[in-house]
Amino acid sequence: MMLFSDELYDGQLLRTVGHCTYGGAELGECWATAGEVRPGDRESWYRAWTKLADRTAAAAEVSRRAGRRASAMRAFLRASNYYRNAYIFHLEAPLPTLVRDAYRRHREAFAGAAALMPRPAERLAIPFEGGALPGYFVPAPSGGRRPLVISVGGYDSTAEESYFFNAAAAGERGYHALIFDGPGQGELLIERGIPFRPDWEKVISAVLDAAIARPDVDGQRIAIIGESFGGYLAPRAAALDPRIAACILDPAQIGLFRAVRRRLPLPASVSAQLPAGPAWAIALLRFVLGRMARHPTKGWALRRGMLTHGVATPWEYLVETARYEQEELLQQIRCPTLVCDAESDDIAAFAKEFYDRLTCPRAYLCFTAAEGAGAHCISGNRALFHERAFDWLDSLFEEAAHSVAA
Numbered sequence: 055m056m057l058f059s060d061e062l063y064d065g066q067l068l069r070t071v072g073h074c075t076y077g078g079a080e081l082g083e084c085w086a087t088a089g090e091v092r093p094g095d096r097e098s099w100y101r102a103w104t105k106l107a108d109r110t111a112a113a114a115e116v117s118r119r120a121g122r123r124a125s126a127m128r129a130f131l132r133a134s135n136y137y138r139n140a141y142i143f144h145l146e147a148p149l150p151t152l153v154r155d156a157y158r159r160h161r162e163a164f165a166g167a168a169a170l171m172p173r174p175a176e177r178l179a180i181p182f183e184g185g186a187l188p189g190y191f192v193p194a195p196s197g198g199r200r201p202l203v204i205s206v207g208g209y210d211s212t213a214e215e216s217y218f219f220n221a222a223a224a225g226e227r228g229y230h231a232l233i234f235d236g237p238g239q240g241e242l243l244i245e246r247g248i249p250f251r252p253d254w255e256k257v258i259s260a261v262l263d264a265a266i267a268r269p270d271v272d273g274q275r276i277a278i279i280g281e282s283f284g285g286y287l288a289p290r291a292a293a294l295d296p297r298i299a300a301c302i303l304d305p306a307q308i309g310l311f312r313a314v315r316r317r318l319p320l321p322a323s324v325s326a327q328l329p330a331g332p333a334w335a336i337a338l339l340r341f342v343l344g345r346m347a348r349h350p351t352k353g354w355a356l357r358r359g360m361l362t363h364g365v366a367t368p369w370e371y372l373v374e375t376a377r378y379e380q381e382e383l384l385q386q387i388r389c390p391t392l393v394c395d396a397e398s399d400d401i402a403a404f405a406k407e408f409y410d411r412l413t414c415p416r417a418y419l420c421f422t423a424a425e426g427a428g429a430h431c432i433s434g435n436r437a438l439f440h441e442r443a444f445d446w447l448d449s450l451f452e453e454a455a456h457s458v459a460a
Contacts, residue, residue, distance in 0.1 A: 057088050062143075062351045063099070065430065070139040072433035073215075076222035077128055078135035083110075087136075094351055096143035104156065107136035111163050123170045130167035134160050134214055145210055146357035147366075149244065157212075157244045164214035173197060175217075180234060182260040188241045189213045189234025189261075192221040193270070201275035201451055202230045202265055206258065208282025209362055212240035219431070220279050223440040227448065229277075232265055236287075238362045249364030252377045258291035258298075266297065275299055275451045279443070282401065282431055286310060286378060289408075293386040300450055301387065302443050304394040304431055305402035306409065309379035314372060316403065329373045336369070343368035384408065390415040392446050394439070397421070398428035417446055 056071070058064040067088055073079045083106060090102040114129035137160035141153045168175035173193045179186035190213060194200045205220040207213070213233045221231035235241045236257040238250030251257075258278065266273040277300040280288025286307040292298050307313065315325045319342065324335050347353040347360075347368045359371045391414055395405040409418045419442055421427035427435035 057085070058091075058093060060094055060351055062354055063091070063093065065433075066139065066142055068429055069431070069433045070135060072431075072436055073135050073218040075436045076218045077131045078218040079132055083132075096350065099143055100140050100152065100156075103136050103140035107133045107140060107156075107159065107163075110136060111159070114163070114166060118166070118170070127167045127170035130163045130170070131217075134163035134167065135218065137163060138212060138215055142210060143354060145354075145361055147361045149361065154244055157240075160212065161214060161241070164217065168192075178232075178234065178264065180261055180264045182257065187234050187236060187257070187260065189232060190217070190221075191268070192217065192225060192231040192233065194225050194228050194230050196228060197270070199270055199272055200228060200230045201277070202232060202271045203447075204232045204234075204258070204261060204265065204276065204278045206236075206278060206280045206284035206288045207233075207239055208280075208284045208287075209238075210358060211281065211284075214240070216281070219281050219436075220440075223436070223444065227444050230271060232261065234261055243362060247364075250362055250378075253290075254287040255290040255294045258288070259295050262291075262295060262297050273297065277302065277447055277451075280304065280306075283307070283310075285405075286380065289387060289391075290380055290383060292389055292391065293380075293383040296388070298389050300389055300447055301391040302394070302447065303391065303405075303408070304439065304443070305396065305399060305405045306393040307401070308381055308384070308404045308408050308411075310375040311372075311377075311379055313401065313403065314375045329376055339372065340367075340369045343372065381411070384411045385413050387412060387414045390417075390450055392417045392419065392443060394432070394443070395420040396428050396430065396432055398423050399430040401430055419443070419446075 056064050056067050071079050071081060071084045074081055087102045087106045092098040110129050111133035114126045114133060117126035137156045141156035144150050144153050173195060176191040178189040178191055180189060203224040205216040207216050213235045216233035221233050224231040237248045242248040265271050276298060278288045278298050279302040281304050285303040285305050288301060292301040318325050320335055347356040356368050363371055363374045365371050365374050391412055393405055393409040395402045421432050425435060425438060427438050432439040
């Protein structure tokens with residue numbers, strides 16, 4: 055526990071503070087801001103974090119106008135993360151205006167930082183099914199033709215937050231990075247109302263098309279990193295698109311429905327029959343889930359799930375999750391795959407089973423609470439995660455390069 059007794063609030067605080075590693079936060083101002091929040095009160099959370107974000111964005115503008123590029127860039131990065139954190143507990147349908155407002159400021163602040171980076175991040179519009187996926191190409195400091203890391207976010211992540219999750223770490227190690235929003239995420243969800251879809255391999259294939267067309271990307275060394283629900287989305291592409299040379303999953307997820315079913319207040323023999331029946335269990339769950347969804351904190355994940363999947367009721371959300379299962383695809387993954395686990399992360403419950411089912415070259419890492427790394431997405435120690443994950447990837451790509459040279 056960091057500060058809040060409520061696990062949901064404490065987890066989101068850890069997530070935000072965890073971005074300190076790559077310039078997305080400062081501990082002192084986060085701690086002071088969290089102290090202004092009344093426990094379990096999402097309105098006070100929104101006000102406190104918005105106030106900090108506004109103050110930080112204003113400081114960034116002052117620095118930019120004065121030509122202080124480094125100060126402006128760093129302040130814009132923090133402001134972007136704080137705006138994202140401000141709206142997190144309001145992700146529900148109908149989407150409140152305050153979410154759109156804070157999201158737009160989150161995106162604008164990151165764009166301000168991206169333009170001021172030593173090698174500016176390039177805004178992308180990736181062609182996809184008659185429209186475009188928004189994102190950024192974040193070049194390695196050295197430039198030139200380099201390997202690429204594609205970061206795939208999860209339920210409430212954005213392209214901009216993926217900079218802190220993986221793009222900054224990739225650049226430090228000489229990789230280009232590509233971050234983007236797909237259906238159910240960021241701009242597509244908040245501005246366009248486009249929910250998740252099960253066939254996310256098509257989304258990532260469109261991103262690969264755009265990446266490989268670039269002369270500065272080494273098309274033989276493209277890695278994909280899936281964060282949170284991205285640990286379900288990314289392996290679909292790894293199984294079905296041979297252009298992916300390596301896959302890192304943080305954590306690995308076999309399917310959404312089995313994770314939801316695991317939490318239901320029913321005997322395993324009964325939950326195994328869902329969502330088709332039995333009728334009494336369906337009636338019970340309609341009541342229980344509907345009541346839970348109204349709870350300010352315990353119902354947050356349900357309300358967020360209904361929004362991101364475009365359904366109207368908690369029961370419809372449960373039924374929808376049954377479309378997100380990929381056990382049959384795991385043995386089709388051929389690229390080397392690193393499966394990450396965290397001992398205190400309930401979402402990682404199936405990571406070891408995922409690893410055991412793989413037939414490709416594979417590795418397994420379990421992060422612990424004793425390392426400050428046991429939480430979801432290793433939010434308490436992203437530096438440690440990147441040390442281990444990128445050391446694995448570096449070795450893999452170095453061996454591939456030596457093999458080609460030989």
